[in-house]
Amino acid sequence: MEKNNISYIDLDQAKAFKALETLSPLSLEKLLTTSAIAEKTAASGAGLSYNYAAMPVGEKQLELLEQLTEEMQLIGKFRLLAAGGVMNTGEKRKVLHHLCRSELVGKVLDEKGQDIGAFYREQQRRFSDFAGKVHAGEITGSTGKAFTTVLQIGIGGSDLGPRALYLALEGAVEAKMKGLFISNVDPDDAAAVLSGIDPERTLFILVSKSGTTQETLTNRDLVLSWLESKEIPGLKPGKQMVAVTSATSPLAGSDTLLDSFYIDDFIGGRYSSTSAVGGVILSLAFGPEVFDRLLKGAAETDAIALNAPFRENAPLLDAAIGLYLRNILHYPVTAVLPYSQALSRFPAHLQQLDMESNGKRVNRDGKPLGYSTGPVVFGEPGTNGQHSFYQLLHQGTDIIPLQFVGFKKSQRGEDRNDEAGINSQRKLNANLAAQIIAFAKGKEDVNPNKSFPGGRPSSLLVGDRLSPEVLGALLAHFENKVMFQGFLWNINSFDQEGVQLGKILTKKLLSGETEDQELMAFDTLLR
Numbered sequence: 156m157e158k159n160n161i162s163y164i165d166l167d168q169a170k171a172f173k174a175l176e177t178l179s180p181l182s183l184e185k186l187l188t189t190s191a192i193a194e195k196t197a198a199s200g201a202g203l204s205y206n207y208a209a210m211p212v213g214e215k216q217l218e219l220l221e222q223l224t225e226e227m228q229l230i231g232k233f234r235l236l237a238a239g240g241v242m243n244t245g246e247k248r249k250v251l252h253h254l255c256r257s258e259l260v261g262k263v264l265d266e267k268g269q270d271i272g273a274f275y276r277e278q279q280r281r282f283s284d285f286a287g288k289v290h291a292g293e294i295t296g297s298t299g300k301a302f303t304t305v306l307q308i309g310i311g312g313s314d315l316g317p318r319a320l321y322l323a324l325e326g327a328v329e330a331k332m333k334g335l336f337i338s339n340v341d342p343d344d345a346a347a348v349l350s351g352i353d354p355e356r357t358l359f360i361l362v363s364k365s366g367t368t369q370e371t372l373t374n375r376d377l378v379l380s381w382l383e384s385k386e387i388p389g390l391k392p393g394k395q396m397v398a399v400t401s402a403t404s405p406l407a408g409s410d411t412l413l414d415s416f417y418i419d420d421f422i423g424g425r426y427s428s429t430s431a432v433g434g435v436i437l438s439l440a441f442g443p444e445v446f447d448r449l450l451k452g453a454a455e456t457d458a459i460a461l462n463a464p465f466r467e468n469a470p471l472l473d474a475a476i477g478l479y480l481r482n483i484l485h486y487p488v489t490a491v492l493p494y495s496q497a498l499s500r501f502p503a504h505l506q507q508l509d510m511e512s513n514g515k516r517v518n519r520d521g522k523p524l525g526y527s528t529g530p531v532v533f534g535e536p537g538t539n540g541q542h543s544f545y546q547l548l549h550q551g552t553d554i555i556p557l558q559f560v561g562f563k564k565s566q567r568g569e570d571r572n573d574e575a576g577i578n579s580q581r582k583l584n585a586n587l588a589a590q591i592i593a594f595a596k597g598k599e600d601v602n603p604n605k606s607f608p609g610g611r612p613s614s615l616l617v618g619d620r621l622s623p624e625v626l627g628a629l630l631a632h633f634e635n636k637v638m639f640q641g642f643l644w645n646i647n648s649f650d651q652e653g654v655q656l657g658k659i660l661t662k663k664l665l666s667g668e669t670e671d672q673e674l675m676a677f678d679t680l681l682r
Contacts, residue, residue, distance in 0.1 A: 171223035199469035200456030200628035239263035245650035252426035257454035283443035309362030312424025314338035366404025452627025474639035491534035502534030557613035
């Protein structure tokens with residue numbers, strides 16, 4: 156037992172899980188009825204809802220999954236996390252990204268007795284004020300010209316989430332500044348982005364919590380060198396750059412930068428989009444009020460995840476059904492398929508969120524697990540994916556569960572009717588509905604090549620329109636789903652040691668400190 160009467164056991168020790176293993180698989184085609192489609196829906200905040208009518212779970216499975224979430228104390232563990240419990244056992248840290256948008260269970264204090272939530276709110280106030288002054292022309296480039304572009308330099312969680320959110324908001328609200336991103340240490344990435352900007356009118360955001368991220372600092376130096384090479388009178392490269400970092404990093408408070416905004420070790424990179432990591436660029440690009448709306452949607456979902464009963468709690472339901480697919484039906488892969496071009500990079504963010512969090516083979520105490528954990532996640536917007544990899548999804552040898560995301564209305568509102576009076580959004584959503592049924596029911600044909608086996612499960616997250624509030628709810632839905640699944644698997648979803656070994660070998664190779672002959676041989680092939 157641990158504090159607050161919270162206990163931790165491996166999934167295969169749970170009574171409800173053992174009972175789930177004894178159930179026979181159900182026919183998806185028989186479960187998918189008109190009444191089920193209407194009834195199997197739960198809220199996920201900001202008008203976003205989760206429908207699981209095309210999932211192979213009946214009443215008995217749902218009862219046992221609910222018992223499993225209670226036996227594994229998922230809500231209690233979320234409460235402990237939100238209250239500041241040390242849930243990142245690998246690094247012995249709190250996990251506090253929820254505090255960036257709400258105080259779910261009251262104040263959380265640090266070791267010095269300081270209110271951590273107040274620290275996050277102060278940083279938001281600071282970067283909101285900063286964005287307002289940039290928009291008002293009170294803060295300009297070093298040559299006196301107004302900033303019109305903001306360019307974020309970062310990698311991993313400093314790029315994937317903020318970039319996905321930026322692209323998702325472009326059509327929702329009117330932009331105040333153009334947003335761009337450089338992430339890959341490949342010099343062609345930076346060169347392609349820099350070739351299209353005005354050096355005097357671009358504000359750069361350098362994002363690295365540690366202040367030592369190799370790829371990010373390499374790109375910083377490349378950008379500074381590029382700016383200096385322009386030889387523009389009065390241009391001071393450092394004075395067109397701000398940092399988002401920890402207060403103890405080498406970048407903190409540097410007098411060579413225009414300003415610094417802070418995060419801390421309690422917010423992991425892939426969970427940092429609602430902190431200054433995403434907040435600075437989104438507030439500059441769209442305005443602080445738009446970022447506030449995104450936070451409001453995320454907070455609504457957090458409240459549902461923490462308080463709603465199982466059948467009304469979309470993130471919890473999604474997590475439990477996902478576990479059933481992974482550990483009872485043994486499906487190793489899942490696809491996220493947004494029928495919205497605005498979410499073109501959202502699956503890439505979810506790849507990191509899910510696979511970096513739950514790609515673990517030992518439990519939270521470091522002991523090997525006897526069952527599978529996080530699935531492989533991939534995705535692409537519809538309808539593009541239909542003309543790409545859906546062939547394998549429909550008729551391949553493996554069943555891959557699908558998570559569709561759709562909206563009743565287009566984001567930009569720019570549409571037209573064809574001769575039959577049907578507009579593009581209607582065609583998009585007709586495709587989405589058709590794919591759900593095609594995957595679930597399939598089609599028999601005397602020609603095996605044209606026969607569809609069906610029985611391919613899917614869920615649907617649906618909203619009215621992709622607004623900032625709905626986007627925040629969508630982000631928080633998946634963050635909470637991943638967190639709940641980590642609790643179910645009894646793993647630490649908040650560290651990422653898997654990225655470290657390659658970094659260490661890279662550093663040794665670049666410094667000439669390695670004697671690994673095979674490593675050097677591969678390096679020789681690339682020279």
